[in-house]
Amino acid sequence: MNLVSIILRLTMAVIFGGIIGYGRERERRPAGLRTHILVSIGATLAMITNIYMCKIYNGYTDPTRLGAQVISGIGFLGAGTIIVTGKNKVRGLTTAAGLWACACMGLAIGAGFYSGAIIGCLFISAVTVALANIDKKINRNSRNITLYILVNSTTAASRLLQDIQSKNVKISDIEISNNNVSSNDLIGILLGLKISREVCHYDFIESITNKNEVIFLQEIN
Structure with missing residues (x-):
């Protein structure tokens, strides 16, 4: 040594x-x-x-x-x-x-x-x-996915959830909180989703990511 x-x-x-x-x-x-x-x-x-x-x-x-x-x-x-x-x-x-x-x-x-x-x-x-x-x-081939999403307001969170449901996607789990984010203006959403076979996994996540109200998105594996 x-x-x-x-x-x-x-x-x-x-x-x-x-x-x-x-x-x-x-x-x-x-x-x-x-x-x-x-x-x-x-x-x-x-x-x-x-x-x-x-x-x-x-x-x-x-x-x-x-x-x-x-x-x-x-x-x-x-x-x-x-x-x-x-x-x-x-x-x-x-x-x-x-x-x-x-x-x-x-x-x-x-x-x-x-x-x-x-x-x-x-x-x-x-x-x-x-x-x-x-x-x-x-x-990507799984029909069950979990997403963590940060949005800029409660109104944006409500609008996002409505949009997700309109895409033939079922929300199985949901947790909404702003306790774990740095700004009180941001809303954290933990979503458990079940997508139909007609919905492309990658395209669905891409469409959510590109929304103006979405600050951050991560798929949790």
Whole structure:
């Protein structure tokens, strides 16, 4: 354990965490580039500290103690990315699992298990980035979708809901609130929708996005 080794491991943590976080950032997930990098750095630093303590105290400390705490402690961060809609539909589990996997990768880097960290990074990236396209295709063919929409007024929200229903789309879940937005003038709408086979998934979302009163729209997978 020397200065070069510490810098190398923390640099790898930044790069590998950034690779995974970049894919989540592009998808506009709650935990993006910076979050994944910080998780990876934190896990790496915890393992480096654990190894350092073992050497300082001549093996009188458990070399796996801090690592075990990281694996269990990362749960509080993952929990912040998970939401439950009105019908108890859970969203955000993939992001939470990605953070947990990123922490495990950081522990491998911190322990100097470079081959495991590199292979782990490739596999995690493949699941979160490469398989995202397959996931999108499956969701596009799905008749049930969940949208989070920000509109600029209550009148706009009412008008938007009426327009959606006129497109032969059934609203199965709806939650309206302005508690989670930065401006009190904005209204957040969480919608669970069931579209008919005559309605194109992509065209429907595009038509909603292009409305003047819609400030932001995200499809929640």
